[in-house]
Amino acid sequence: MSTVKTRGAKGAREPREPKLGVLGGMGPQATQVFYQYVLDRTEASCDQEHLPALILSDTGVPDRTASILTGNTEPMYQRLLADARLLEECGCTVIAIPCNTSHYFVDRIQQEIGIPILHMIRETARTLVAQGKRRPAILATDGTIRTGLYQKECAAFGLEAAPPEPAVQRLVMSIIYEEIKRGERGSLEKFAQIDRALASMGCDCAILGCTELSVFRSYHSLPPFYVDAMEVLAELAVVRCGKQLRTI
The missing domain is CATH 3.40.50.1860 (Rossmann fold)
Incomplete structure (x- = not known):
């Protein structure tokens, strides 16, 4: 050791x-x-x-x-x-x-x-580069999105991080604040809407960039497309x- x-x-x-x-x-x-x-x-x-x-x-x-x-x-x-x-x-x-x-x-x-x-954010960007990713979507709080935390760290590694459209971001915030933080398991229906929206963005992966979304993942099986920053x-x-x- x-x-x-x-x-x-x-x-x-x-x-x-x-x-x-x-x-x-x-x-x-x-x-x-x-x-x-x-x-x-x-x-x-x-x-x-x-x-x-x-x-x-x-x-x-x-x-x-x-x-x-x-x-x-x-x-x-x-x-x-x-x-x-x-x-x-x-x-x-x-x-x-x-x-x-x-x-x-x-x-x-x-x-x-x-x-x-x-x-966590810097190391997640480093991990995506090692995986050969180029354009990750970001699922995170308004604070993380608006301050550009993932956008800046991803750009430093040559990645183009893409936040969701405002309507999709409202769904993300709803899952985080109205469900997971209140002790609920999170709406699969809302996440399905998010998933469909990400499919049209041309991204090769999506970062679970809020630890409440990591909690959501612990309840619900998500495909490898979703990279969990907390797991990194x-x-x-x-x-x-x-x-x-x-x-x-």
Whole structure:
């Protein structure tokens, strides 16, 4: 297993076993599904072979989309930064944030802490390139779409990310906010309308770019056309914590 070097009391570098910090609660169901993803994808035959993890489910983080679209972002940023610092102080060696919209702040937070934050959006774009994709559709919150988080990261890898038309985006938001976040399983009828619309966009895949949509996928079988960003994050977390991936 890989180790992380930290400074001891006299400045010497000391090895530290990897520990995953999960900055979650956005929403809590998505955090639970993310950790199940991690467990399912770790090659382990007993408790001790799973990666150590500290899960902070901070359900008090202000709504990400509302914060960004109203411009009132500082309270959310300060809350996320405090959470990231807490995970670092508790001995975590890497942080995963199973919330796409909150990645609006990740690069800024990364400058303030000393352990790496796994960038779910950037790594998803990297994964699509490795798969030979060229034009992904984006299914995400209004906040993620309007800030161009996926568009920018995909463009940096030579991908042309395509958000859905406004009527389709309203269906996506309805599934996220009116169904999954309320503890429901999500409407297959609404998703079928989304699926039909994506078929006419000329995309070679679609990114599930909201972790509530990852929860939807955990309830309903979706074809390989849909690439789950949270699954990308979970697999990266396993590898970065020195564990072997299990094929599922």
